[in-house]
Amino acid sequence: MSDSVSDSKLLITGASGTVGGAILAVMRRRGVPVRALVRNAATLPGHPLVDIVEGDYDDPRSLDAATAGMEAVFVLTTPGSPAPRHDRALVRAARSAGVTRLVKLSATSAGARGPDGRIVGSWHRAAEDAVTASGLSWTILRAPSFASNFLRWADLIDRGLPIPNMTGSGRQGVIDPRDVAAVAAACLLTGVGAGRTITLTGPEPLSVPDQVACLARVLGREITTVDVPPDRARARMRSAGMDAPAVEAVVAGAAWAREGGNARVTEEVRSILGRPAGTFERWARDHRAAFQRGGG
Template sequence: MFVVTGATGNVGGHVVRELADAGAEVVALTRDPGAARLPEGVRAARTDELPLAGATGLFLNPAVVWQLGADRLLARAKESGVRRIVLLSSSSVLDAGPDNPIGTRHLELERAIKGSGLEWTFVRPGAFAANALQWAAQIKAGDVVYGPYANAHTAPIHEADMGAVAARALLDDALAGQAPVLSGPESLTFSDQVRIIGEALGRPLRYEELPREVARERMLGGGHMTPDVADSLLTMFARYVGHPAEISPETERVTGRPGRTFARWARDHVAAFR
């Protein structure tokens, strides 16, 4: 049996579907089991109840770990007989340090899992294609997206590919003790991504670059981002300007098929921008 945290989220939902399609027994943890729309045969349970008895594998969304506490969750996993943990980590761990709080937090979590003595796999994606959803309100309101560093390159990865790799790490032993870094199949600037979303919508869109300080103010305006995270992201984007992102072969190596393109992601999510 496999337990999936964040089971109705962008990545967790795909992990659940991949495992269910493989015929595995799955328990999907969510804050509201009654509202969860899950594949047939998948059982929903409350995240805070942590029903791990009988589970051999556990998929961890880091947001859930930070909410419940890593020590508590890992102790419960060991007591329940869980054998393997698959963590949705981040490629930012490769550049962890004082100026990279995102990478540092993920690295600390990886170290805690290694220290637990359980088997582990760390799935380390770079930029999520789903980060583009932050532009949805602007696209619904007009034809221009405003943001920092128009020519910063990333290789955004479809959440379905992250879910496929994570499910494979749970289902067999091939990825035990590995930490595959994942990317999408192409390097794109923010301007490219906005243009591609426009193509999916059937109307022209463009990205207009904001000065760094103006972009920072907007990032902090909603209260959902701390100053250190905003500064870290802006510094990272500045480094990416004019430098095509490295493309990882890991998605194809693990799943046996090429990663989904950003154009595919835009078509899959076109309703979010209308």
């Protein structure tokens, strides 16, 4: 371990994922040493400024080792089944290690009420509660649909097949995950947003068809969508191996978004970063190669 890495005081969880990886990129550009928590170190390229540690949210000793000596932790948990136990485990370890600041990535659906009256995103809200009740300084960052979600459809687009749409014409404040990462980095480094629940969005509400039209323009090819009713979505997710609670969480969130529950747009990115949030079109142009035939 280099001297600079040994001086790291920031722990980034979910470091091999979309937002966690983007936070690492921000810190590398700024020359800030960090510790990165992943399940498998082989999934993350090595870097002189990044101390890669392996851990498991169900292994308390690994969390104790990961949080040891840290001052601030980016909290990102993505369990296969919606449950806040991983957040609680990480908070316990952070508190025991003397961590002073937590920055938690959550979702705009946390605690929202769906069209049928049921609470949407209840596990997100419970996970938030674990952070806000920690006794540590905290910031909650709620984000809607990520622009990068479209990368999962790259193969369908390449094959000329329609993109499945669970949210109909419902618009969402689609955000570039790089903006979420930049805000998270600011919160970790400066403490901005302490004690606040901050909703981050892109500059305009977009439906899936809106995003498809934009991506079609950027790629110069036709892209279509196909509406996926809740029952068909359930069947597909169950056949893919998702457990029942996770399936129902996704279906409930999609119904909420379909009815316009996620159409909110905020100026929080501009307020914190001093610049506007990036557009979906900018994200699409920056990631054009991923949708090209033979692209990654």
